[in-house]
Amino acid sequence: MAAARRRRRSAKAPVTPTPTPTTRRALYLPLALTLGLLTLSLLPRVQVNLRLAWSFWGASGALLIWQTVLFLRLRGASVGRSLESVLRPQHYVQAMVQVAVFAYWGWYWRPVYDFAVLLAAQLVFAYVFDMLLTWSRREKYVLGFGPFPIIFSINLFLWFRDDWFYLQFLMIAVGFLGKEFVRWHREGRNVHIFNPSAFALGLFSLVLITTGTTHLTWGQDIASTLTLAPLIYLYLFLLGLVVMYFFSITLIAGSAAVVLFVLSALYASLTGVPYFLDSDIPAAVFLGLHLLITDPSTSPRTPPGKLLFGALYGAGVFGLYMILGAAGAPTFYDKLLAVPLLNLSVRGIDSLVQIARESPALARLRIEWAPLTSNLAHMAAWIVFFGAMTAMGKTDGKHTGDSLPFWEQACAHDRANACSRLIQLETTYCGDNSAWACNELGVHFRRGVAVAPDSELARGYLARACEIRFQAACVNLLDPDGLNRSDPRPLDLRLLLREAGQNLMEMSEPGLYARACHHDWAFACSR
Amino acid sequence: MKGGVPLAFLAIVAAVWIALRLSQGPPTELAMDARPPTATGNVEGFRVDAWFLPDEELLGFVEIPAGPFVMGSDASVDPDAFDIERWSSTSAQGIVDLPAFYLARYEVTVAQMSAFLVATAGAIQAQALQTPPDHPAAFVSWPDALAYAGWIDATLRESSATPPQLRALLSDGWRITLPTEAEWEKAARGVDGRLYPWGSEPRQDRANYSSRSAVPVGSYECPECPFGLADMAGNVWEWTRSPDQPYPYDATDDGEGLEAEALWIMRGGSFGDGQSGVRAAMRGRADPGARRAFIGFRLALVR
Incomplete structure (x- = not known):
């Protein structure tokens, strides 16, 4: 009830209509923003890469052409175009939370801060694209913070590298096109089916997987660098509480997390190895279940529906992780591919809930829905659950899967997926310039024991290790x-023992060896 | 959902798919920066049909006969000698007996490196290919140099363009690689213990040193140099396959010291060095990942 009252308040209070400008004046805004996008292209961050600069110019050019066509079309039209500003809390609160994630994550992984200009450019592009798309189809554009959570949400999970940045603009365009065109009737209203950011992310993920072009993006780095920020789970949890409090998404996020924790624990108890590589819920998935699946307009509104929706997301991520891994595709797409499928299931979930509510059997069991609707009660349960998981070492801190010797032994004992996990971990550390990891990979690919032999790949890894002065690799x-x-x-x-992202660069060598010993590195115990 | 929406959805998927297919580039994991569009054109004295190797009977490999030579520096004779060139605490120099081997007459050129990159669809630091084709290939790391050696070895074994005498050697257990520092030093100073390839006095008309840049390989005539090799002093430093180990030289200890940070020996000095840097016994050390304008390499054919 409280949540419903809040929704009603938030729907009314912040609306601030502005005087309707003329069509010509309205079109000045996208023009000014497009010129702003061109100005951003002159910044050193963009100029450093000609293909990146061309992406900006291409996007700006396309927007200018669209504006010109629209202007000419509307010149003699009887109905003008106008702006109305509406500030919705679900947009600006979510955007603030997302900025907080960028700020904290970027503090420990600087490419995020380096990306700020490109993020700003995407926002400008999104506003112009959204305005032009709206005015091409109807009279009034609602100006607010709407594009912020869409752009931030996309960029918390996937960026294209500078050379292919035009695809980032295309991805944004696809998100807005999906929101505008892919719609259905739900609860008597014509609404978009897919969460716009999740739609674009899901679609592009699918194409990147099928075309084998993941290397065009920073996706893998993004998924693995969140944990560079210390106590990231606690940080995301606290930020998540803000979103939960304002928008009643606790049941969705909570049930997704619970299902993932339970399934992970079940898998680990059956196989002896963790399901996910270095945590019970990968940090990026934990972020996703707070910010990616909680769009109120594309998720169920009833408590049982939310519970089911979240649980399906948890199960979906769990299953997709396995499927992607088996298919040899990057597993970080698991959290992205599940969302559009869930969005499509929303009407089915609504129907199921309706049937359940009308079921005489449930009526006999005297199930009362009312107690389940208190968001604060849900939040309390979630806090207890997260606290318990943290106390059991399932969030931040040392995790079984952090230990490379653990995976080496598990691989030697032929435990489920252990060899592929070992290779995956070593590949990540090699990418971080751990020469030891690169040499290990070279040896694995040369021996062909943990992986299929590949002499060229082996030579490449050994060369990389050698260039980072690892003498064994040179020999x-x-x-x-x-x-x-x-x-x-x-x-x-210092790289291998980071565990949840601690910066070990300043740690003394005795401290480092003590830590290594604690992480099962036998050689370190005698140092 | 409206009727046209599925079609629009499919169109979006198709557009994105095509865009990504078109933009699919090379795997970047092990690549560097630059790829040559094609192999370089004609270079005088080098065979276009043989990967720009020298137009000679053995494609530029020169035989260095078996036998002993004096290795290291005696500071009483060579005032420029560095401590690491001293053989041991009791002896300034040592005698090293080497079996016969072959050393390339010239440093590996930009044209040869380009041919390698074209053939292997490989990539290398952009600056490596920005000098003329007859200049020594620089900006190559130690693994880059080894990769080239491995490639040309495999290519010559398979190619019908390989001269019969060279083919016979390759079939007989010889292989192309980098020279050890002992092989390099013997080829540079011969067996009479001279300080420079041409004698024991510095001569700027015999080698490219104390200058501003590299020059085409073989630019300096050196009739006094043993074995007729070019640029064994100056032009660019040359990687060897010897790790940085203290003298006395012993090739059998090359696989030791795996815990140490890797440093590999390079020889010959470069255009930027003075007379002391281009002495035949001079030992340079560098990170194997170093890519510099003054570091290149030449090939050896060894058994």
Whole structure:
């Protein structure tokens, strides 16, 4: 009830109509913003890459052409175009939460801050695109913070690299086109089916997977660098509480998390190895279940519906992670692909809930819905659950899967997926410039034990390790059959032992070796 | 959902799919920056049909006969000698006996490196290909140099363009790689213990040093140089396959010290060095990942 009252208040109070400007004056705004986009293209961050600059110019050019056509079309029209500003809390509160995530994450992974200009450019592009799309179809554009959560949400999960940044603009365009055109009738209203950001992310994820072009994006880096920020789970949890309090999404996020925790625990108890690589719920999934699936207009509105929706998301991510892994595709797409499918299931969930409510059997069981509608009660349960998970070491802190020796042993014992996890971990650390990890990969691909043999790939990894001054790798390069290995060096350990993102660069060597020993590195215990 | 929506949806999917297919680039994990569009054109004295190797009977490989030579520096004779060139605490120099081997007459050129990159669809730091084709290939790391050696070895084994004598050697267990520092030093100073390839006095008309940039390989005539090799002093430093180990030189310890940070020996000095830097016994050390304008390499054919 309280939530319903809040919704009614928020629907009325913040509306601030402005005087309707003439069509010509209305069109000045997208023109000014497009010129702003062109101005952004002159910044050093953009100019450093000509293809990136061309992406900006191409996007600006397309927007200018669209404006010109629209202007000419409307010149003699009887109905003008206008703006109305409406500030909706679900937009600006969510945007503020997302900014808080960027700020904290970027503090520990600087590419996020370097990306700020490109993020701003996407926002400008999104506003202009949204305005032009609206005015091409109807009279009034509602100006508010709507594009902010869409753009931020997209960018919390996927960016294209500079050389292919035009695809980022295309992805935004697809998101808004989906919102405008892919619609259905629900509860008597014509509404968009898909969460706009999730639609664009899901569609592009699908295409990136099928075309094998993930390397065009920062997706893998984004998914794995969230944990560079210390206590990221706690941070996301606290931010999530804000969203939960204002928008009653606790049942969705909470049930998704519970299902994932339970399924992960079940898998681990059956196989002896963690299901997800380095946590019971990957941090990026934890972020997704707070910010990606909680759009009120594309999710169920009843408490049982929300419960089911969240539970399906948890199960969906769990299943997709397995399917993607089995297909050899990057597994970080799991959280993105599940959302559009869930959006499509919303009407089915609504119907199920309706049937359940009218079921005489449930009536006999005297199930009362009313107690389930208190958001504060849901939040209290969620806080207790998260606290319990944290106390059990299932969120921030050391995790079984953080230990490379654990995966080495599990692989040697042929435990489920252990070898592929080992390779995946070593690939990540090699990408972070751990020469030890690169040499290990080279040796694996040369031996062909944990993976199929591939001499070219082996040579590439060994060359990379050698260039980072790992002598065993250099010696391996000289001998086509060389399988030399040596213990990780201090610099490697500073990367390998990060565990939930702690910065170990300043840690003393004795401290580092003590930590390594604690993480099952036997050689370190005697140092 | 409206009737046209599924069609629009499919169109969006198709457009995105096509855009991504069109923009699909090379895997970037192991690539660097630059790819040559095609192999470089004609270079005088080098065979276009043989990956721009020298137009000679053995494609530029020169035989260095078996036998001993004096390695290291005696500071009483060579005032420019560095401590790391001293053989041991009791002896300034050592005698090293090497089996016969072949060393390339010239440093590997930009044209040769371009041919490698074209053939392998490989990539390398952009600056490596920005000098003329007859200049020494620079900006190559130690693994880059080894990769080139491995590629040309495999290519010559398979190609019908390989001269019969070279083919026979390759069939007989010889392989193309980088020289050890002992092989390099012997080829540079011969067996009479001279300080420079041409003798024991510095001569700027014999090698490119104390200058501003590299020059085409073989630009300096050196009739006094042993074995007729070019640019064994100056032009660019040359990677060897010897790790940085203290003297006395012993090739059998190359696989030791795996825990140490890698440093590999390069020889010959470069255009930017003075006379002391281009002495035949001079030992340079560099990170294997170093890519510099003054570091290149030459090939050896060894058994």
